[in-house]
Amino acid sequence: MRFVLKTRYAQDVDFFKHNGQRFWYGLLGLFVFVAPFLLDDFYTGELSLVFIYAIAGIGLMLLVGYTGLVSLGHAAFLAIGAYAHAYFMTEGAPFMVSLIGATAVCVVIGAIVGIPSLRMTGIYLAVATLAFAQIVEKVLAHWESVTGGHRGMAVPEPEIFSWSLGTPRAFYFLVLLVLIGALFCALNLLRSPTGRAMIAIRDSEISAQAMGINLARVKTTSFAVSAGFTGLAGGLLAHKIGYLAPDAFTILISIQLLLMVVVGGLGSMHGVIYGAVFIGLLPQGIAFLRESLPAGIGQIPGLEPGIFGLILVLFLVYEPLGIFGRWIKIRLFFSEFPLYRKSTYKRQKSYLRTERVH
Amino acid sequence: MLAADNVSISFGGVHAVRDVSFEVAAGQVYSIIGPNGAGKTTLFNLVSRLYDVDAGSITFDGEPITRVPPHQVAERGIARTFQNTxxxxxxTVLKNLLIGHHVHRQTALWEELLFLPKVREQDLVFRQQVEDVIDLLDLQSYRDQIIGNLPYGVRKMVEIARALCLGPRLILLDEPSSGLNPEETEDLSFWIEDINEELDITVVMVEHDMNLVNQVSDRVLVLADGVVIAVGTPNEIQGHPDVLRAYLGD
Amino acid sequence: MELVQLLISGISQGCVYGLIALGFVLIYKATEMVNFAQGDLMMLGAFIAFGFINVLGWPFLWGFLATLAVMGVVGATLERLLLRPMIGEPPFAVLMLTIGLGFILRAVAGAIWGYEDKTLSTPYGGGVARWGEISVGYENIAVVLGTLVLCVLVFVFFRKTRVGIAMQAASQNQLAAYYVGIPVKWIFALVWAMSAMISATAGILVAPLSLINPIMGFVGIKAFAAAIVGGFGSLPGAFLAGLMIGIVEQFAKHGLPSGLEGFSETTAYVILLIMLFIRPEGIFATMQRKKV
Structure with a gap:
């Protein structure tokens, strides 16, 4: 167990609490910067995809893990970001302007979608976002002048000052920088009053109100920021897939995003990264599994979503805190060995009492 | 300072509070007592705007707060605690107390996203003030603990600390001593006096422990079945025949 | 005439939504859990009936009863293995769990029966009844009649039987219900079994209308919208909302200008959003605020 002696209040504000953390995160940073020179193009591309998932996940985590509002429709923001970015670029906007514009569109739409969250919570909100996403899907399929309808639309090559970012390696660095920027902003938000207000709303709305937190304002902010991050990821994703079609952004994608934050560990930014790595690499794992299994089982179609579902269920039943929670426990086990007690993280179960009248 | 004028509310035919009027002067410790179900907590919820009054009005510093949104009640300087925390x-305790500072933030969202020096300085100021409250209520050893792992008595104190972080002029304490042992209750009575006298905060509390009430209160209001039965100093209330009847029956 | 025809197909489609919504509400009312895999239970029920009736060649009635029995066991088993460990966890976790369950059920059905459309042989498939110019498929009549019968059964069950009343008690306060001697765990398993059986019935009723395949359960999302529009805790509300969505959807399909017919698919969601904006508590309000 490391004991950190605090001598300044700034230490509670800083990202890194001690030198050990600085060392390990530095090492990780070094690794991601040299990775594309060690991996071939395919794996560099896969790693960029993981980073894109992570950016979208940051958005969803702020909403679900920190504000406690569940969205079953985040694929819609991914789609709006992707389409808006592709559209702006097709119309001749420079890459950066277009990406920022697409993010802004998502922020505005996110704020509007967030308005009903003032009046409903939990399952009602989840379903409202689901309905929103379904409608967006139909709009994308029918608004042919902008989206190309079912035919889809091609995404122009990304370039900054006529410097092409089309190669996997250049694109990797672009995505990496955006991810670092997104993480920086999200972590900043969480150590600021607005981020703390979100957490307050998650844990007790009534008490948050009594502390002078404007529920309406913070909830819509949370939705807008969340949609912004996810839309930004959508813009990058557009380049990764290269050709946009409405069926690339179904409810399954929304659920996959939720799966990511749940499996990673709700309420932590580490969880987002773990979840993204998990989601990004799972298809590879399953492909590998298919080859090594006997043909009869390996060739079953639809194996992939089934395994997704199975993993989700197993995590919820056996490790609700996600991969990050498991990691914390393992770390505690070794640092307190042999004194670790299993009940340290056991939470008292509460019995439900309905809030219904009849 | 805080005044209610003929306030009423009913829930589906049950008159939880009926024509209640009272006035709390600045600097007082004002206790509201009464049997269970008398409408004491409902009264608090009306002041902090969790419920809408059916009739009557509530004013704070002469300004009506009967229709302001709930978060503005806190912005105007009324903090509160809850019966069951x-x-x-x-x-962590620290974060809970920092959230208490929310009304004092002066930074915009974009400044927070970039964590400009302004935001950092603001946070350091909050941090310093949190430390003052922690010192006042002796919470040093719990600073970095998660609330879920704390014993009930400590949670009660953390909740009072959080309310103080708001920098209120009026604090509503809903049964602060429930669940505390006698020793903790005695400490509580000193703290309430400290809060009242040193920090110059007016205190309104709902309380069942008559020792505590008698020790700290300037005025006591007795409520039964949503109606005011008596108002007076603790001494006046103790021998009041109507109060005895309300508690013990005829 | 066309209007009547549309109304009739709308009603039969609405009954399907209503039936699945009924399964949602049943589980929610008794256990406070939201089962997103309801549509997939319907799909599974249809496939199992297909197995008994078409593959094994059993008579329809026996196949139907056997499907109910199997689905009852499936429902109770799911409750025992997956949902019971979740008692006391936040509702969001349960929601995610049932979403995961839906994925698994689809994969299992796909692995066993494949992804081609299947047709279930039923005594009510194919035939058409005529009154003057109006013609109604037997399968539509079967759906409406079956739904009515089920609704009455469920209603009577909740109002009149001891077990039904115990279920309501268990949902209002689990701990208190436990103290007064209601076997809460057993009740929950029973609720899941019943809900799975209702879904299976829905699956068998719609099988002639929409062919059987592993993704037929997606219709459950619309039914879910219906359940919410109806107020979620209310059985008649869920059913009426399902009916309304079914009818509006049919009219939208024919009324929207060409090129935009695809939007009729979003009817359920548009109605849901309108409802959530003007009356967030649903047609039959059953929620109240948390007390402090």
């Missing part, structure tokens, strides 16, 4: 369970 409503803390932010998954966070």
């Amino acid at each position: 409503e803390l932010f369970e998954h966070e």
